[in-house]
Amino acid sequence: MATTAVPVPQAGERSRWATIWEWITTVDHKRIGILYIFTAIAFFVWGGIDALLLRIQLAAPENNFLSPQVYNELFTMHGTTMVFMAVMPLNVGLGNFIVPLMVGANDMAYPRLNALSYWLFLFGGIFLSSSYIIGHPPDAGWFAYAPLSANGGVLPKTNAMDFWVIGINILGVSSILGAVNFIVTILNLRAPGMKFNRMPLFVWAQLVVAFLIVFAFPSITVASILLYFDRNFGTAFFLPERGGDPMLWQHLFWFFGHPEVYILILPAFGIISEVFPVFSRKPIFGYAFIAYSSVAIGFLGFTVWAHHMFAVGMGPIANAAFSATSLMISIPTGVKIFNWLATLWGGSLNFKTPLYYGVAFIFLFVIGGITGVMLAIPPLDYQTTDSYFVVGHFHYVLFGGAIFGLFAGFYYWWPKMFGRMLSERLGIWQFWLMFIGMNLTFMPMHYLGMIGQPRRTWTYEAGMGFEFWNLMETIGALIIALSVAIFLLNVILSRRNGEIPGDDPWDGHTLEWATSSPPPAHNFDKMPVIRSRRPVWDLKYGDAQHFTEPRDVKAAGSTDEDEHSHGIHLPPPSFYPIILAFGLTVAGYGLLYIYSGGVWGIVIGLSIMWVGIAGLASEAARD
Amino acid sequence: MAQAVAHDQKEHAAGGHGHGHPPTSLGLNSRKVGLWTFISSEAIFFTALISTYLVLKPRNIALGGPEPQDFLGITLTAILAFILLMSSLTMVLALHAVETDNVRGTRLWLGATILLGLMFLGGQVYEFNKLWSEGFHTIVITEPDGKVERIGVAEHHLEEELPHLQAEHPNAQIQDTGRKPVTWTTSLFGSTFFTMTGFHGTHVAIGVVWLSIVLVMSLRGAISSRNSLTVEMAGLYWHFVDLVWVAIFTLIYLI
Numbered sequence: 118m119a120t121t122a123v124p125v126p127q128a129g130e131r132s133r134w135a136t137i138w139e140w141i142t143t144v145d146h147k148r149i150g151i152l153y154i155f156t157a158i159a160f161f162v163w164g165g166i167d168a169l170l171l172r173i174q175l176a177a178p179e180n181n182f183l184s185p186q187v188y189n190e191l192f193t194m195h196g197t198t199m200v201f202m203a204v205m206p207l208n209v210g211l212g213n214f215i216v217p218l219m220v221g222a223n224d225m226a227y228p229r230l231n232a233l234s235y236w237l238f239l240f241g242g243i244f245l246s247s248s249y250i251i252g253h254p255p256d257a258g259w260f261a262y263a264p265l266s267a268n269g270g271v272l273p274k275t276n277a278m279d280f281w282v283i284g285i286n287i288l289g290v291s292s293i294l295g296a297v298n299f300i301v302t303i304l305n306l307r308a309p310g311m312k313f314n315r316m317p318l319f320v321w322a323q324l325v326v327a328f329l330i331v332f333a334f335p336s337i338t339v340a341s342i343l344l345y346f347d348r349n350f351g352t353a354f355f356l357p358e359r360g361g362d363p364m365l366w367q368h369l370f371w372f373f374g375h376p377e378v379y380i381l382i383l384p385a386f387g388i389i390s391e392v393f394p395v396f397s398r399k400p401i402f403g404y405a406f407i408a409y410s411s412v413a414i415g416f417l418g419f420t421v422w423a424h425h426m427f428a429v430g431m432g433p434i435a436n437a438a439f440s441a442t443s444l445m446i447s448i449p450t451g452v453k454i455f456n457w458l459a460t461l462w463g464g465s466l467n468f469k470t471p472l473y474y475g476v477a478f479i480f481l482f483v484i485g486g487i488t489g490v491m492l493a494i495p496p497l498d499y500q501t502t503d504s505y506f507v508v509g510h511f512h513y514v515l516f517g518g519a520i521f522g523l524f525a526g527f528y529y530w531w532p533k534m535f536g537r538m539l540s541e542r543l544g545i546w547q548f549w550l551m552f553i554g555m556n557l558t559f560m561p562m563h564y565l566g567m568i569g570q571p572r573r574t575w576t577y578e579a580g581m582g583f584e585f586w587n588l589m590e591t592i593g594a595l596i597i598a599l600s601v602a603i604f605l606l607n608v609i610l611s612r613r614n615g616e617i618p619g620d621d622p623w624d625g626h627t628l629e630w631a632t633s634s635p636p637p638a639h640n641f642d643k644m645p646v647i648r649s650r651r652p653v654w655d656l657k658y659g660d661a662q663h664f665t666e667p668r669d670v671k672a673a674g675s676t677d678e679d680e681h682s683h684g685i686h687l688p689p690p691s692f693y694p695i696i697l698a699f700g701l702t703v704a705g706y707g708l709l710y711i712y713s714g715g716v717w718g719i720v721i722g723l724s725i726m727w728v729g730i731a732g733l734a735s736e737a738a739r740d
Numbered sequence: 741m742a743q744a745v746a747h748d749q750k751e752h753a754a755g756g757h758g759h760g761h762p763p764t765s766l767g768l769n770s771r772k773v774g775l776w777t778f779i780s781s782e783a784i785f786f787t788a789l790i791s792t793y794l795v796l797k798p799r800n801i802a803l804g805g806p807e808p809q810d811f812l813g814i815t816l817t818a819i820l821a822f823i824l825l826m827s828s829l830t831m832v833l834a835l836h837a838v839e840t841d842n843v844r845g846t847r848l849w850l851g852a853t854i855l856l857g858l859m860f861l862g863g864q865v866y867e868f869n870k871l872w873s874e875g876f877h878t879i880v881i882t883e884p885d886g887k888v889e890r891i892g893v894a895e896h897h898l899e900e901e902l903p904h905l906q907a908e909h910p911n912a913q914i915q916d917t918g919r920k921p922v923t924w925t926t927s928l929f930g931s932t933f934f935t936m937t938g939f940h941g942t943h944v945a946i947g948v949v950w951l952s953i954v955l956v957m958s959l960r961g962a963i964s965s966r967n968s969l970t971v972e973m974a975g976l977y978w979h980f981v982d983l984v985w986v987a988i989f990t991l992i993y994l995i
Contacts, residue, residue, distance in 0.1 A: 226770050293781055301774045305764040331777055335785035343792065346935065351925040354792065360803040360928050365795050369788060734953075738962075 142690035144228035145638055146217050149235050151534065153210030156239055157203050158605075163246070164198035165601060167191045169594055172558075176591035178579040188575035189256040190277070194245075196259030197281065200381065201288045202242045204519050208384035209234075209295055211526050212323045214534055216299065218629035219317045221308025221647065223640050226301035229691050229733055234295035236698035241287030244705055248280040252709075255281035258573065260374060263355030263366040267347045276709055279348060282341040283705045289334045290701070296330035299323055308628070310647030314408075317627045317650070318401065321408045322387025325415040326380050332419065333376035340369035349711055364429060371422035379418045381515055382482075383411060385522020386453060389475050392525050393457055395623050396472040397464025403456035404650060410449035417446045427498040436495045443493035450486055454479060469623075470544035474525035477552050481517025485510060488563065503573070506566025512559040524551070524604070532622050536635045537615030543607040547600050554596030561586035626651035639687060691736055697729025775973055779980045782943075786984050789939060790991060793932040804878035804890030804917075805927035811874055811894060812867070814993055820863045821989045824944075827856035828982045831975045838958075838968045846963060846971070850955040853978065857948040864941045868934070875919040876927075879905060882913045892927070895919060933992070940988060943981045950974045 140148060171191050174183040183191065217225055225231045248254045253275040257266035266278045303324045307316070316324075343354040344366070353359035355366045386407075394401040401407065423431060423439040431439075457479060466472065488510040492498050501507060524547075531539045566572075570583050577583045621630040630653045632641050645656045700722050707718025764770055801807060830852040837845030875895035879902075882888050893901045898916075905914055920926045924934045954974050957963050963970060 227774065293778075297774050297777045297781070300777050301770050305766050305768065305770045305773055307765040311765070331781045332784050335781055336788050339785060339788035339792065343935070346931070352931040352935075353925075353928065354796070354931060360796075360799050360805070362796060362799060365792060368795075369792075372788075 139690065141695055142232075142692050144224070144232050144688055144691055144694075146213050146225045146228065146231060147534070147636065147638075147640075149231050150210045150212075150214030152235050153206050153213055153238065156235075156242070157206035157210055160198050160202035160242055160246075161204075161207070162601065162605075164195050164203050165598060167195035167198065169598055171195065172591040172594040174575065175577075175587050177588070178577050178581075178584055180576055183575065185575040186256065189258075189573075190254040192573055193255045193258050193281070194249075197245065197255065197285075198242075199515070200259060200377065201285065202238075202245070204381045204515065204523070205292065206238050207523050208323075208326070208381070208519075209238075209292075211388070211523070211530065212299060212319075212326075212384065215530060215629055216320055216323050217302060217306070218533075218632065218636060218640060219320050219627050220303060220306060220311050221628050221641065221644055222302060222306035224687055225298050226306055227298050228688050229694055229736065230294055230298050232691065232694035233697055233733075234291045234298065236695045237287055237291035237294070237701065240698050240702040241284055241291060244287055244702055245280060245284035248277065248284075252280060253277040257281075260370055261341075261344070261366075262370075263344060263347070263363050264357060264361075267344060267355050279345065279709050282345045282348075283708050285341055286338060287701060287705055289338050292330050293334050296327035296334075299327035300331070303327070308644055308647060310652075311628075314405070315647060315650045315652075316408075317387075318390035318404065318407050318411075319384070319387035319627075322383045322390070322411050325411045326383045329376045329380050329383075329415050329418060333373045333380070336369050337373035340366055340373070343369075345708070364426070364431075367426050367429065368423070371425045372419070374425065375422040376415075376418045378511075378514070379414055381519045382522075383414065385478065385519045385526075386411065388522045388526035388529070389457060389478055390453075391627065392471045392475045392529050393460045393464075395529075395625050396467045396469060396475070397461050398467065398624070399460060399464040400626075400651065401456070402459035402462075403452075406452050407456050410452045413449040414446060417442060417449070421446060421493075424493055424498070427495045428502045440493055440495055444490060447486065447490050454483060454486075467623075469528070470539070470541060470548060471525045471529040471623075473545065473548045474521050474528065477548070478518060478521040478525060481513055481521060481555070485513030485515075485517055488513065501566055503571055504566035505562040505570045505572055508572050509559050509562030509566060512555075512562070516555055516559065521551075521555075524548075527604075529623065530629075531611070532618035533629055533634050533636070535611070535615075536617065537611045538618050538622065539607050539611050539615065543603055543610070547603040547607065550596055550600035550603065554593045554598075554600055557593030558590050558597060559593075561590055621653070621657075624657075626654045628652055631656065688736070688740065691733070693729045693732035693736065697726055697733065700725030700727070700729055769969060771969065771973060772976070775976055779976065782980065783984075786936075786940070786987070789936045790987065793936050794991065796928045796932050800928035800932075801892070802890065803928065804880070804892045805929045806876040806892045806894060806922050808929060808933065808992060810876070810892075810897060811871055811922060812993060816863065816867060817989060817993045820860055820867075821985060823856050823860050823863070824982045824985050827853050827860070828979050830856060831978050835968065835971050835975050838963060838971045839965050841965045843958070843961075843964075846958050847955065850951060850958060850971070854948055854951050854955060857944055857951065857978075861941060861944055861948070864937065864944075868937075871922045871930075871933075874922050876922055877919060878917045880915045880917060881905065881909050882915070883909065884911050936988060940981070940984055943984070947974070947978045947981050950977065 140152065143149060143152075170183060171188065174180050174188060213225070213231065217223070245255075255261070255277045257278055261278060261281060266281075268274075303316070303320055343352070346352040347354055347356060347361070353361040355361045355363050357363055390401060390407055420442040421439060423435060424443040427436050427439075457475075461476075488506070492501065492507065492510060528539055528544055531537070565583055565586055568582055570577060570581075570587075577587070618634055620633050622634075623630075628641075628645070628647075629636075631643075631645050645652045649655055649659075702722070703725060704719045704722025707715040707720075707722055709715060710718065766773065830849045834846055834849035834853060837843075837849055877893050877895060877898055879891045879893055880888060881891065891905070902914070902916075922930055924930050951974050954963065954970055957970065
């Protein structure tokens with residue numbers, strides 16, 4: 118095991134370039150988590166600007182602020198950005214930072230692979246976003262229904278959807294590799310005593326999400342590769358005029374797409390399950406039910422995909438079957454809701470920003486869940502599909518659920534990640550603005566959908582009863598934007614003015630609170646004995662308050678080559694992950710211009726990739 | 741106790757690999773767990789490709805596309821399947837050899853596995869080539885009542901098939917739409933078949949490259965029972981790729 122001791126980084130000693138180089142070559146899960154989070158916040162803001170432009174267009178009837186084509190591009194990129202480049206990587210980023218700490222590991226199972234996942238995410242995001250500059254942004258919706266997406270159809274024939282196909286695949290590779298890493302970390306790197314039934318519920322949620330990614334993403338990989346063939350090589354998988362089957366696209370897409378919804382929301386469930394017990398000063402109510410209901414949701418999530426397709430004519434039997442499985446999902450979800458409420462019930466509530474977001478999460482997610490149950494009933498779905506009712510529904514789930522959960526997590530873990538508290542005052546302001554803005558934006562959508570406003574339509578006529586609430590929604594969206602701006606301000610101010618927390622500002626229960634804020638590169642100087650689900654609570658209030666021996670490798674008296682060792686050993690920084698990711702992205706641009714010399718791009722890209730692979734393999738062999 | 745705990749944590753720090761089977765939470769090597777997870781993802785990938793083939797198969801026939809059994813000789817593909825299954829056997833022997841520090845055996849069986857993999861790839865290239873040079877005709881049969889039926893006929897069956905069709909549909913108008921080669925784009929069968937087997941062949945090729953790297957390492961003396969995992973990992977992947985062929989062979993050639 119040839120390894121190098123990694124000293125705790127000390128600020129102020131290095132030049133700026135050395136710092137940048139350090140971040141580019143880092144394999145530390147905490148730094149990679151931070152990179153994920155800030156990159157994803159940037160894309161979140163970008164996707165939010167897309168949404169604001171859409172809302173400005175819809176603020177008044179027969180508005181000409183955006184052309185129909187630009188409107189198509191913006192709603193496609195808004196959805197794609199938010200799903201793949203904002204919410205997913207925010208979940209991965211928080212998980213990256215927190216999960217190894219929670220299970221008492223020194224890092225992820227494969228630190229270099231972890232870095233590779235991040236760089237693939239960054240380059241995949243840049244690849245997709247570059248379509249604004251060097252081509253045409255994708256314009257067929259985030260679920261890219263064929264044949265609309267396949268051969269141009271009524272849309273102009275551009276390489277817009279090739280950007281989408283290739284970008285999604287780069288991001289998909291990133292996600293699958295990341296998920297494998299999470300699975301192995303959680304299954305195999307738990308500290309002694311951290312049994313499955315003692316794992317924090319956030320870890321359970323991340324484990325289920327990782328399995329969902331591993332099993333769901335190949336389906337969209339295949340679908341999008343076939344779409345690429347249809348678009349560029351003259352096949353006809355999805356082209357009905359040549360015998361292909363557009364419904365095949367929908368099945369393949371939603372077999373990925375529905376589990377994707379749980380990929381987005383389950384980490385928020387996990388965050389809430391951590392925040393509630395700490396801020397109620399109680400153990401979580403019904404631990405096992407919450408943990409196993411995540412598993413149940415993950416499993417059932419693969420059996421419901423065609424409820425997105427009730428209106429395409431699958432017939433009553435299929436519709437009824439998929440309706441039944443969809444309704445069934447509300448059972449494990451309801452189990453969670455009641456357990457969270459029971460956790461709050463009778464607790465000594467410490468009403469800080471994370472709990473505000475947590476309580477609002479329950480309120481908003483239940484609304485989204487109930488409209489979800491409504492949409493799972495085919496007759497109602499026939500009436501409301503492709504209307505703003507659906508848009509309202511999934512924004513209550515993904516904004517009221519996933520985003521509110523993530524903000525709860527940010528406020529909760531920020532002191533651990535950066536050693537600075539976020540301002541509570543700004544936090545409460547941000548919360549109320551976001552809560553009001555969110556409801557003002559998305560609640561009227563249910564009504565507008567019911568009275569017939571179709572989604573994905575660039576404008577509407579005056580006199581149809583749509584004007585007032587559309588204007589209100591636009592105002593709501595601006596309030597959300599203000600709230601996000603306050604959050605960014607809070608982040609910036611906290612860097613200098615933020616209160617310096619102790620190691621454990623919230624009186625936490627789980628292992629991440631047993632180390633310093635921010636944690637050292639090797640995570641733990643000493644590890645509490647883990648005898649329950651709340652090892653840090655045991656340490657503070659239990660009867661036997663002790664740590665295990667400091668983690669000195671030499672003290673273990675093991676046989677091997679670590680002569681120069683005097684600390685925890687982590688793999689050295691590596692430059693190859695970014696090389697490999699860069700090579701794949703170059704090859705992606707090659708595929709984009711396949712008929713105008715792109716083959717050379719593929720050759721060059723694969724050669725660069727090969728350098729990265731060979732480098733990583735030789736580093737792995739040296740471990 | 742403290743010693744044991746510290747030792748355990750040391751292995752965590754080491755990423756849980758490097759010494760055969762160090763203690764991890766599950767007691768399984770982390771690299772192996774990771775590869776298994778990745779393989780399960782690959783299994784869904786091929787499931788989606790195979791599903792595409794099966795979903796589009798009836799459409800291909802209804803459109804008068806070529807029917808696979810007219811072209812794909814069972815003999816050749818059975819031989820290919822046999823070659824690939826044999827390569828799994830030699831792979832097992834290679835792993836056994838490395839675990840017993842049998843250097844010559846390791847090299848021999850790794851080499852044999854690579855050779856069998858290359859033979860399979862050669863067979864596939866031959867088959868692709870043969871298919872591309874074959875032709876098929878879509879015969880459109882229009883009954884007097886306006887009912888239209890399309891039938892795909894292989895070129896080498898055309899002369900015997902046309903009189904049959906004439907006899908079966910005495911009053912119908914029978915029209916030959918002309919020769920088309922069996923390629924990736926001329927029919928749904930071609931699209932699904934070449935895509936599915938092409939991706940499988942690519943996986944075999946990656947396996948051959950992987951095994952070749954392991955063989956080179958072995959020739960340099962860098963492989964022994966201490967790091968038999970290097971061979972085992974390549975073997976896991978190789979067996980998976982073989983298994984996919986068993987599924988494809990059964991679904992395309994036998995059903």
